[in-house]
Amino acid sequence: MPDLTRRGLVALLAAASAMPARAAPGRPLPSWTESPRRRAILDFAAKVTTPGAGFVPVEQRIATFDNDGALWCEQPIYTEAAFMADRIRALVEANPELRGRQPYKAVVERDLATLAKQPQANLLKMIDDTHAGMTVEAYEALARQWIDTATHPRFKRLYRELIYQPQLELLAFLRANGFATYIVSGGTIGFMRTFAERAYGIPPQQVIGWSGKALYQLQDDVGVIVSQPGVGVIDDKGGKPVNINLHIGRRPILAVGNSDGDLEMLQYCTTGDGPRLGLLVHHDDAAREYAYDRTSPIGTLDKALDEAPLHGWQVVSMKDDWSRVFPFEPARES
């Protein structure tokens, strides 16, 4: 029996208010304001599910979403970079001779400016330092422990709470309309899989991402996958359509991104035959989240913003089109 004393009731209410808000029955996409973007989504879903010229069979209703900046917050640094930084700090703790060397020094001193300027090779080295030589299970345990405890410096919330309420509603709406919803992200596939099912309802087989090399081994008579140094799969820019073809084998009819890293995925989606929808989340809301686009070192949205009108991509204004950004916020009057 649950404890229904006053103390128990308070705890229950607190737990309930901390849960991500779900779409209320009635108006679909409740955290989307009455905008042409919301209308475009509703019209698209109606078209592909209604018998007629625009109908798309259910098995072809594939929707692909970028993750960082499209489903959750990616500022001031990618969440995964924060995870790697914490892993690096633990590594330096164990190996003090690393303390004076870059990029370790910048990580230990939380010097984000220096870190943001690191060449890709240094970041890849850090990925090897923190990812290689582990079984899938060992990595998952580390990543899960981190994602369940690490908090965002500005919002003082778990990183995994910084998911976009309107996108949760969009994912649920698409699935209710027969879509399979995929993540296609430059982030590490194993990292995303530790929260994607809980956070977004996206199971591991629908997560596509970066991965390192890996080898199968027998350890104590148990078959395991062990991560190796070096890049296995890159899932950014032109790599996104290639990996979509590899994993899904069908061209998506809806794609959602927020940066130039998503340009090719949106092109690939919207230059196919039949009804197509491309969405670009534009971060223009410094008050509730962040405002950045053409010159941002993270999530640069420049070329894709220029191409949007050519392909009919809908540019979603976080400020104007979303009445609520995060699940823990109260809904704004729209």
Add this chain to the structure above:
Amino acid sequence: MPDLTRRGLVALLAAASAMPARAAPGRPLPSWTESPRRRAILDFAAKVTTPGAGFVPVEQRIATFDNDGALWCEQPIYTEAAFMADRIRALVEANPELRGRQPYKAVVERDLATLAKQPQANLLKMIDDTHAGMTVEAYEALARQWIDTATHPRFKRLYRELIYQPQLELLAFLRANGFATYIVSGGTIGFMRTFAERAYGIPPQQVIGWSGKALYQLQDDVGVIVSQPGVGVIDDKGGKPVNINLHIGRRPILAVGNSDGDLEMLQYCTTGDGPRLGLLVHHDDAAREYAYDRTSPIGTLDKALDEAPLHGWQVVSMKDDWSRVFPFEPARES
């Protein structure tokens, strides 16, 4: 209205008899004889679907099947090799200077003995010759045209009819028990996708296989994936568990193979926690299909046969455990 004159009725009956037989209501796995292998499958499915110690949540009910030799016939050469050979003959037709050079000469002369002895580099070169520089759509059209017309030299049937009736029943039975069924094969992913959905009910996103390198390009303002020379993904032996982790992200609880190329997949499956089932199809039926194992150049089953008792893998005798091999055969008295 259908034509129900005598002529129409005859045509309908002929069409019906040519359709793959479906499991009759009543006895599950009707083309499996009353053997310990059939019993092991039924017991396993009962255990993982029944609340209790062996219960497995539906999202973890992952079954992975090898294709060549496990779901369809792989003798006297892999079906895909026959496809490549036909593509090579067309290439030689267009470039007569290739006629005297190996491996082209062996292909043109249908010299299977020489072809079987070709080093892997030559075979990879042939794959590049026949696969590279094409869009996914162009390749699919070629492969589909071939698979819909090419016939097997012994059975005088379309290759794609040479699928195993008991395995169709096993796939359907597993899906009815909440399993997701995947192909994990050394064959080319795009080739298998042209028939896997029709033949086995396995959609493209559940096909894992070999693939070449690929690039995203804009061609006439349409985003396309273009195959490139060189190997992208190898999906054999230890590569199978690695690709299972990459595509599915969960360890299968049931794995089906027939050769040493499936050894690591079966190990990976059956050394996990909880109920697990490994099946090895043993080709011991020269009368109805082929008999081969330890010394066969195609589908060598040697080391995996030795390991089977160590891991409790069920060795399925095609001769004794299957009352029917192909869908077009009449059922044998069991």
